[in-house]
Amino acid sequence: MQPRQSSIRSVSPADYQAFQQFLQDACGIQLGMGKEYLVSSRLSGLMKEVQVESVGELLQKLRSSVQSQLKVRVIDAMTTNETFWFRDIGHYILMKETILPDLNQSRGGTIRIWSAACSTGQEPYNISMIVEEYESKHGRGRPVTIEATDISSKVLAEAKAGIYCGLTVERGLTVEQQKRFFTPNKEHCLEVRPEIKRRVNFRSLNLAGSYHSMGKFDIIFCRNVLIYFSNELKKDIVDRLANALNPGGYLFLGSTESINQLSDRFDMKVGHGGISYRLKS
Numbered sequence: 001m002q003p004r005q006s007s008i009r010s011v012s013p014a015d016y017q018a019f020q021q022f023l024q025d026a027c028g029i030q031l032g033m034g035k036e037y038l039v040s041s042r043l044s045g046l047m048k049e050v051q052v053e054s055v056g057e058l059l060q061k062l063r064s065s066v067q068s069q070l071k072v073r074v075i076d077a078m079t080t081n082e083t084f085w086f087r088d089i090g091h092y093i094l095m096k097e098t099i100l101p102d103l104n105q106s107r108g109g110t111i112r113i114w115s116a117a118c119s120t121g122q123e124p125y126n127i128s129m130i131v132e133e134y135e136s137k138h139g140r141g142r143p144v145t146i147e148a149t150d151i152s153s154k155v156l157a158e159a160k161a162g163i164y165c166g167l168t169v170e171r172g173l174t175v176e177q178q179k180r181f182f183t184p185n186k187e188h189c190l191e192v193r194p195e196i197k198r199r200v201n202f203r204s205l206n207l208a209g210s211y212h213s214m215g216k217f218d219i220i221f222c223r224n225v226l227i228y229f230s231n232e233l234k235k236d237i238v239d240r241l242a243n244a245l246n247p248g249g250y251l252f253l254g255s256t257e258s259i260n261q262l263s264d265r266f267d268m269k270v271g272h273g274g275i276s277y278r279l280k281s
């Protein structure tokens with residue numbers, strides 16, 4: 001919802017430029033020209049709360065070392081967290097019909113999956129639901145764990161809770177899926193069932209930073225987030241995601257995103273209405 005017009009403050013060109021730089025340094029997000037309205041509308045509530053009159057003053061507060069919590073809140077406000085259940089459904093079908101059978105044919109320990117910009121949790125929980133469906137049809141194969149990361153602490157807290165209300169539930173879930181994978185609570189919201197939650201670990205990670213703590217994965221979902229970054233950063237991220245994959249591992253990007261121009265380390269695999277990128281050996 002947009003704040004009332006009266007609460008929107010104008011942003012001077014100098015403040016806008018400095019804020020663009022701050023955001024790019026903090027999380028890689030590139031704000032194009034003419035997005036002053038977005039900055040002021042997303043930050044006006046926070047600016048009122050911390051009693052600053054301009055984006056320039058907010059930046060000054062951010063520069064003082066004791067204000068790291070403020071930085072978290074600015075990033076929370078500036079990230080776009082749009083997501084919904086079973087977004088780009090072809091990816092999930094491809095995973096269930098082709099990739100999980102393929103991974104289960106090869107011997108090995110735990111299958112590790114990374115949801116690298118998980119927002120409010122729909123993506124990692126959907127991955128877990130697909131694994132649940134796969135296992136109920138084919139029996140337990142290799143165990144599966146899902147690491148779910150995002151830079152925004154606000155969405156991570158919602159994701160961890162795993163409770164969804166109103167329209168959020170309806171966006172992409174059939175009634176049958178609601179019954180199978182959720183339990184209703186007293187507030188008429190739906191909570192993700194423990195058997196779906198148990199595979200998923202949430203933690204904070206900046207995709208523009210290091211992935212050393214993450215280890216190696218068989219599948220990485222990095223969907224609908226690269227669009228916010230510069231071309232240079234996109235290439236760097238895709239290269240480092242490739243390094244984080246086991247040989248022959250799979251990468252999913254958003255259905256409107258393409259790996260062309262970003263990396264030649266993957267083969268494109270098309271099937272079941274989805275595209276995956278397989279790491280070349």
Ligand SMILES: C[S@@+](CC[C@H](N)C(=O)[O-])C[C@H]1O[C@@H](n2cnc3c(N)ncnc32)[C@H](O)[C@@H]1O
Nearest residue numbers: 027079081083117119151152206207223224225
């Ligand atoms: C549009 S949502 C996409 C969610 C989900 N992957 C999907 O496709 O539905 C983009 C997410 O990327 C996160 N994000 C933005 N910049 C990031 C960064 N530098 N590191 C990690 N996550 C970031 C945002 O907080 C947001 O939750």
